[in-house]
Amino acid sequence: MSKGIKVRMNNSTLVEPSNNEVKIGVRNLDLFYGEKQALYSISLDIHENEVTALIGPSGCGKSTFLRTLNRMNDLIDGVKINGNIMIDHEDIYKTTDVIKLRTKVGMVFQKANLFPMSIYDNVAYGPRMQGMKNKKELNEIVESSLRGAAIWDEVKDRLKTSALGLSGGQQQRICIARAIAMKPDIILMDEPTSALDPISTLKVEELIEKMKKDYTIVIVTHNMQQAARISDKTAFFLSGEVIEYDETSKIFSMPKDQRTEDYITGRFG
Ligand SMILES: Nc1ncnc2c1ncn2[C@@H]1O[C@H](COP(=O)(O)OP(=O)(O)OP(=O)(O)O)[C@@H](O)[C@H]1O
Ligand SMILES: [Mg+2]
Secondary structure, eight states, rough: OOOOOOEEEEEEEOEOSSSSSSSEEEEEEEEEETTTEEEEEEEEETTOOOOEEEEETSSSSHHEEOOOOEGGGGGGGTEEEEEEEEEETTTTTTTHHHHHHHHHHHEEOSSSOSSSBBBBHHHHHHHHTTTOOOOHHHHHHHHHHHHHTTTTTTTOOTTBBGGGSSSSSHHHHHHHHHHHHHHOOEEEEEEEETTHHHHHHHHHHHHHHHTTTTOOEEEEEEOHHHHHHHOEEEEEETTTTTEEEEEEHHEEEEOOSSSHHHHHSSOOO
């Protein structure tokens, strides 16, 4: 999994070399919910400081795949996984420190899921759980996280008021700030803008583009324009398989597989 080497995947998806290091290497990943298989032999490399988009019709396994990257599926009964996921060359299913993994791999969900507490306390929640008590340090991390999520100016005068009083778009950026406060390397986002209006969506998209210089971002989206606008690489999922994975510009301009073309041109899904 070294830099700049072309890898022919087992599903014959050729991934172009990237100037960025491989951050997440997935090999032959199968996932079962009980008897039902939801992911089939997925192999792909996700590169550092890039935005990787996961697209595909409803039920094709995008969220399931995303959750494997920080072992969120472990919380679901009867889930069985084969294959390997390497993050920074460490097999995350062989290391038992799931807490550490979830610190390194943060997650933002479709619906803002803030706690019924102040803006400040929401962002400080994770660092406090990790034992940070020093007021000055907490202030600093709250401010830098809110700045990192491009929402500091909007909330700096109301940090002690309830986070639930913010607009949906603002709440979603607070969720991003809460993820940033844990100092992750990787941020997973599952349809983070699907509940937002177009203006809030644009703000979050701009934010994601800016964030990639500091983080590796994997985003699930149903919005083709969004995938085309903000991602470097795109993986097209269908029925639990990755049909095609390539640079986003190629996926959207000259897909190799007819099924990818049908999906991105809106013929199904
Ligand atoms: N907790 C679960 N238990 C059993 N089956 C599940 C569970 N979660 C998802 N599935 C099944 O796994 C398959 C993939 O679901 P998943 O939620 O990953 O799809 P998705 O691509 O994210 O879809 P959507 O675009 O609708 O969010 C579906 O058939 C779904 O019904
Ligand atoms: Mg989903």
